[in-house]
Amino acid sequence: MDKKMTQEEMVKEAVEEAKKAAEEQDAAQEAAGEDTEAVAEETVEEEADSEASEEEALEETAEEGFEKGAKGLFKRKPKKDKKDEQIEELKDKLTRQMAEFDNFRKRTEKEKSAMYEIGAKDIIEKILPVVDNFERGLGAVTEEQKEDSFVAGMEMIYKQIMTTLDSVGVKAIEAVGNEFDPDFHNAVMHVEDEEVGENIVVEEFQKGYTYRDTVVRHSMVKVAN
Structure with missing residues (x-):
């Protein structure tokens, strides 16, 4: 009887020890889970802080760059000396006047040439009927009349007119x-x-x-x- 009781007690003790071991294991697992969650939360917080720091750094860099660019853009150019400005204005005026004078000279030469051509044509047109009359008159002269001094003189005048016209390009x-x-x-x-x-x-x-x-x-x- 004592031997049986001893075995039962042993069984009970073993069961209690198993329960304690199971409880201890559950507690350990819960503790480990809590630690894991804490570590994860810390890691997330650290990553968030790191990203925020990077964003702040980028914003600061962009602001600095913008300020530098704005300063360079709106930086005042050094003012020119009044004498230099006057010299540039005079040079510009002189250049424009020289160009205008050159255009005027070319235009005047063209107009002169055109006027000369028009005037020369007008005179030639007026002389040609005289030439026609000389030719008609000389064409009507007979062989006997050609010996006449008057006819010979008319022929000489006609030849002189034609030579002169030829010399000017007619x-x-x-x-x-x-x-x-x-x-x-x-x-x-x-x-x-x-x-x-x-x-x-x-x-x-x-x-x-x-x-x-x-x-x-x-x-x-x-x-x-």
Whole structure:
């Protein structure tokens, strides 16, 4: 009986010890969980503090950069000396006046040249009818009359006029035997002629003239075909 009781007591003690061990294990686990949570909370807080510090540092750096940029942007430029400003103004005025004078000179030369050309053409146009009359008169002179001193004098005057016109650039336009050119010829009559090629000038009624490669008067011509 005593032996059985002893075994029961041993069993009870073992059960109690197992319970105590289980309780101690649970307590240890709870304590470990609390420590883990505390460590996690501390880690989160540290990370948050670190991020806040980094953000503050970035903000401070950005503010410093902005202040420096603003200072550089709004920094006043050193004022120029009044004498230097006056010299620059005078240089600018002189440059503009020289450019205006150069433009005026070129424009004046052009206008003079144009006026000279216009004036020369006007005089030539007035002289040409005189030349026409000389040619008509000399064309009507017979062989016997050519020996007359008066006719010889008229011929000399005519040649002198033509030489003078030629020296200033007045040239007669070639017409008879050449192809009709509307830039130089004025066709006042057409004729059918099988012996002559198409669009060929066969007769000239009035001579045409150019002055420095510009037509002063077109030739009045008859054109074949």
